[in-house]
Amino acid sequence: MFSPPAFADQAPMPIPAIPGVPPLPGPLAPAAKLSPNIGILKQSVQNGPIGTTFTITGSGLQANKTVSIVWMTSNITWILDARPDSVDYIGRKADTIGTILTTATTGSGGGFTVDATVPRDYGALHDIYAVIDGIQVAKGGFQVDRQIVISPARGPIGTTIYVKVTGLAASLYGSSESIWYDSKYGGVGTAIWTRGEAIFQIRASGPVGEHLIQAAGGMQFNYLNFQQSPVPWAIGTFQTFTVTADNGPPKAETSWPPEVTPTIDKRTTLAAANLAPDTKAVLTASPATGPVNSKVAVTATGLTPGAAVSIEWSTVVGNRVNCTGTCWAFTTIPIGTGTAAADGTLASTTVTVPDHLGGWHVFQIIQNRKVMAQTPFYVKRSIYSYPLRVKAGTIFFVHLKGVGWTQLDNTVAVKYDNSYIGYACGFNSNGDVTIPILATGGPGTHLIDLGPLLYTYQPAYPYPPYGMVPFLNASDNPGLALGYNLPTFHLAITVVAG
Numbered sequence: 001m002f003s004p005p006a007f008a009d010q011a012p013m014p015i016p017a018i019p020g021v022p023p024l025p026g027p028l029a030p031a032a033k034l035s036p037n038i039g040i041l042k043q044s045v046q047n048g049p050i051g052t053t054f055t056i057t058g059s060g061l062q063a064n065k066t067v068s069i070v071w072m073t074s075n076i077t078w079i080l081d082a083r084p085d086s087v088d089y090i091g092r093k094a095d096t097i098g099t100i101l102t103t104a105t106t107g108s109g110g111g112f113t114v115d116a117t118v119p120r121d122y123g124a125l126h127d128i129y130a131v132i133d134g135i136q137v138a139k140g141g142f143q144v145d146r147q148i149v150i151s152p153a154r155g156p157i158g159t160t161i162y163v164k165v166t167g168l169a170a171s172l173y174g175s176s177e178s179i180w181y182d183s184k185y186g187g188v189g190t191a192i193w194t195r196g197e198a199i200f201q202i203r204a205s206g207p208v209g210e211h212l213i214q215a216a217g218g219m220q221f222n223y224l225n226f227q228q229s230p231v232p233w234a235i236g237t238f239q240t241f242t243v244t245a246d247n248g249p250p251k252a253e254t255s256w257p258p259e260v261t262p263t264i265d266k267r268t269t270l271a272a273a274n275l276a277p278d279t280k281a282v283l284t285a286s287p288a289t290g291p292v293n294s295k296v297a298v299t300a301t302g303l304t305p306g307a308a309v310s311i312e313w314s315t316v317v318g319n320r321v322n323c324t325g326t327c328w329a330f331t332t333i334p335i336g337t338g339t340a341a342a343d344g345t346l347a348s349t350t351v352t353v354p355d356h357l358g359g360w361h362v363f364q365i366i367q368n369r370k371v372m373a374q375t376p377f378y379v380k381r382s383i384y385s386y387p388l389r390v391k392a393g394t395i396f397f398v399h400l401k402g403v404g405w406t407q408l409d410n411t412v413a414v415k416y417d418n419s420y421i422g423y424a425c426g427f428n429s430n431g432d433v434t435i436p437i438l439a440t441g442g443p444g445t446h447l448i449d450l451g452p453l454l455y456t457y458q459p460a461y462p463y464p465p466y467g468m469v470p471f472l473n474a475s476d477n478p479g480l481a482l483g484y485n486l487p488t489f490h491l492a493i494t495v496v497a498g
Helices: 478-482
Strands: 010-012 033-040 053-058 066-083 086-105 112-117 124-132 135-144 147-151 160-166 176-181 184-190 198-203 209-216 237-243 253-255 282-286 295-301 308-318 328-339 346-352 359-367 370-379 382-385 389-391 395-401 411-416 419-425 433-438 444-451 488-496
Touching (some): 053 135, 086 112, 395 488, 411 433
Parallel strands (some): 184 419, 282 370
Antiparallel strands (some): 124 135, 308 328, 395 433, 411 419
16 A cells, blocks of 8 residues: 655755754854964964863954854764655765854054863864964864773673763764774764764773773774874773673673654655545554554544545565665555444554564555555664573574665674674564574673674765774664664673583
8 A cells, every 4th residue: 555656865864953063162163264364373282172272373463353263064864864764864965054152352563362161072183373363363173182081990790881982083984983892892982073072882891800901992893003094183092991700691781772753754654645636634652653563653634434444564685696686675564444433533543563673664554555644663773682691612593573675774783792793684584583592602691793884885875984884872773863762781691512
């Protein structure tokens, strides 16, 4: 019953209201022109982390003039192609803007001195202009240094470690940080929507003793000779965490991204073109999100009185592997029936979310082979099973359901003791994912983490960064703009001698 057209609508995403994100460093600066005889601003400090105070001095300017000290920065967002049959991940878009950091007044001799503080903002190099009457009359610059702080610094195996990074840049090569634990790659973090600040979560893995956490520069892996690169300031730093004990496997937990209001109302499998002409029917589903096999109460109004009703679930089938031509298609799954009352209402009817793909789907009310009403429903990922004790050297399985099919949610990244071991896909298996993992590392507690990944293999767009590796910053995931609620599952097992 559902066959919307595929269409391309690549667009930068409006940024959701994410808690804790720094505001712009100041009010937007009016457009200004560059003076042909621009002077040089002197600064007491040329570089430092956020919060550094420094003095700016200008000279040889017009006397008794108000000077705007303009801090150049960027607004950055993700680019997605959201359409009824999928969502594609395209990349990112950056726009340069100026903000007024502070103001000063020139004296009778045409000079000024003003104190400033490095704002919470993107890292790396920022141009600073002295602007008088719309003219950039003098220029300086400040390099915002990158910092990493971990908390806590010690604890037993399984302790959640928060890695806070500030000073990630607006430029592509400086905008991400790879996280390593004892030289084991754990994934990439970005701060595109969060203006250079990010908090990543990893977990303490054994053995007992000191372990090194590295936040390293690079597109998504560690650029080893960053000191010889065009952006040497992006070099990473180390922190030490002490594992104090192995107290056995910690309880399984799920980390969800922050609850934000989506900024784009497009939903996969939802298109108004499918509705019957002039229909006035309204369909509601409560709750509006849940895992597969969960129960949902469906009600409707404005239907044709006395006519039979079919409740259907709109989804897709197919895959992306070796994809040419038609790679997936829409389908519907009947999940309930009923009859509209004399007043055109459908009484609350309990239906079951199909054991199928995760992500955005649509409930539909069908009468006389026409779609009378529809409403979106989001299927959350869920863990179905995994063992608690495994013999060393044997393969065990982690079973998930509700994995989706778009480039945002068709895969899950898998880490074992903070080491990225690969990804699993759920499209071809209708959201059901069984992941084989080899029990290694010797007897004791070992950690498994499964989280988001940006799939970039099919379709493949030019230069989409941060793809095919664990995506660590839930607050910066581009799917938030479309309501994708992608968790990270934190599991643990006990490995015993074979």
